[in-house]
Amino acid sequence: MKNIVYLLCFSLFNICSDKGEEKPTNDSTRKPNIVYVFADQWRAESMGYTGNPDVKTPNLDKLASEGVYFTNAVSTSPVCTPYRAMLLTGQYALKNGMFMNDIRLNPDSNSFAKLFKAEGYNTAYIGKWHLDGNERSAYIPKERRQGFDYWKVLNCSHSYNNSNYWGNDDKLQQWDGYDAEAQTKDAIAFIEEQAKNKTPFSLMLAWGPPHAPYQTAPKEFQDLYKNTDIQLRPNVPRELSEKTKNILKGYYAHCSALDSYIKQLQDALKRSNIEDNTIFVFTSDHGDMINSHGEEKKQKIYEESAKVPFIIKYPALLRKKGKKSDFLLNTLDILPTLLGMSGINIPNNLDGENITDVILEKREDYRKASLVACVQPFGQWKRKIGGKEFRGLITKTHTYAKDLNGEWLLFDNVADPYQLNNLIGNSAYITISKNLEKLLKEELNRLDDDFLPGQTYIKKWGHAVDSTGTVPFKW
Structure with missing residues (x-):
């Protein structure tokens, strides 16, 4: 019934557009x-x-002005493989078993591309995969590609210049130059070819940057920041200031390079006359600490790790007005929302929600919190450097987390936006802490998460780890 309502909404939006507003042409x-x-x-x-004074992202800024951008988009498990598995399956990491890097997604999963293929879509995936086990450069056979037919993929690489990939011909090939640029050109060629026929398509383009190594973007983008005095977040320790500024120059260079490719993609959609009837999403799998709180990389619940950009543009439904949403979007919502917007039945076993009606303001913003979880610390956040299991919540005003020993973190993100003051045990916040604890229990119950030690889940799923709790990988 909901899908019928959304299809009616499509028609009503096309008929009842605001006076003087550009109408869809396709x-x-x-x-x-x-x-x-x-x-x-x-x-x-x-x-x-978002107000960052240094990074140059004019094309993503324009995309945000034409779509809906979320200020509270949360990576449910902020690390590569768990995010990607939740994105494709719509299931929580303890249900699909993908709670660490370098493990293999069940090839029989009823995942993203299979669901769209069943509705007549042509499917494509270009770029980084990181869902096929610990051999990062190995060939991935068709039966493990989760329904994607057009395929130019490497399981995982952080070499961004002249990197390798496996193509549709099942041969190991090489991207020419900076791989994100070459992958974008290939994506554009796919878009233009698909636009010639009447068959809908679903394309995923997964870039490797701005993940480290930070200093490998094309020179023209590195030069943008060469003489910039980077402004640091106040939660970066003073002794790490110069190191962090140098990292951010390279990080932002990657960001600006990718930003330029957003324009190329948008131009291709316009040229092909399919912009209006295309749902275009830009986001990331997780963030990067970059020395905030003296921490590196991801897996953590801090804002720098857990919050990601998320912009969705779909002129035929959402128009091109530009809108900011503070809805607490999480990874599990993405698949059901894209299915719902496409008028496709949503499987009952998905753990997120179709939030189309919230975006359209046809339903009140009902969500109180989004879950963030680390089932098993590993790799760049192994136990000897402070890694720990945790479950936590991000709300519009607070961040709250528990580890296996009890309450761990509580931040008032309004009064303390850089999360400098842990309020656990502060008598003025006891009621808030208790309310967040109740919300967390409800969410864990909903997801059948008993919050046990990571080793329990490693044994259950049969993952092979080393002494640090990490799945060792091979390049």
Whole structure:
């Protein structure tokens, strides 16, 4: 019934557009195309439109002005493989078993591309995969590609210049130059070819940057920051200031390079006359600490790790007005929302929600919190450097987390936006802490998460780890 309502909404929006507003030019009765673009390790605050004074992202700023951008988009498990598995399956990490890097997603999963293929979509994936086990450069056979037919993929690499990939011909090939640029050109060629026929398509483009190594973007983008005095977040320790500034120059260079490719993709959609009937998403799998709180990389609940950019543009439904939303969007909502917007039935076993009606303001913003979880610390956040299991919540005003020993973190993100003052045990926040504890229990119960030690889940799923609790990988 909901899908019928959404299809009626499509028609009503096309008929009842605001006076003087540009109308869609293509056939909006067709199922929309999907172009889902996501970077690796791009934190939410590293955008011009969020007020970052240094990073140059004019094209993403424009995209935000034409779509809906979320200020509270949360990576449910902020690390590569768990995010990607939740994105494709719509299931929580303890249900699909993908709670660490370098493990293999069940090839029989009823995942993203399979669901769209069943509705007549052509499917494509270009770029970083990181869902096929610990051999990062190995060939991935068709039966493990989760329903994606057009395929130019490497499981995982952080070499961004002249990197390798496996193509549709099942041969190991090489991207020419900076791989994100070459991958974007390939994505554009796919878009233009698909636009020639009437078949809807779903394309995922997964860039490797701005993940480290930070200093490998094309020179023209590195030069943008060469003489910039980078402004640091107040939670970066003073002794790490110069190191952090140098990292951010390279990080922002990657960001600006990717930003330029957003324009190329948008131009291709316009040229092909399919912009209006295409759902275009830009986001990231997780953020990057970059020395905030003296921490590196991801897996953590701090804002720099857990919050990501998320922009969705779909002129046929959402128009091109530009809108900011503070809804607490999480990773599990993405698949059901894209299915719902496309008029496709949503499987009952998904753990997120179709939030289309919230975006359209046809339903009140009902969500109180989004879950963030680390089931098993590993790799860049192994136990000897402070890694721990945790479950926590991000709300519009607070961040709260528990580890296996009890309450761990409580931040008032309004009064303390850089999360400098842990309020656990502060008598003025006891009631808030108790309310957040209750909300967390409800969410864990909903997801059948008993919050046990990570080793319990490693044994259950049969993952092979080393002495640090990490799945060792091979290049």
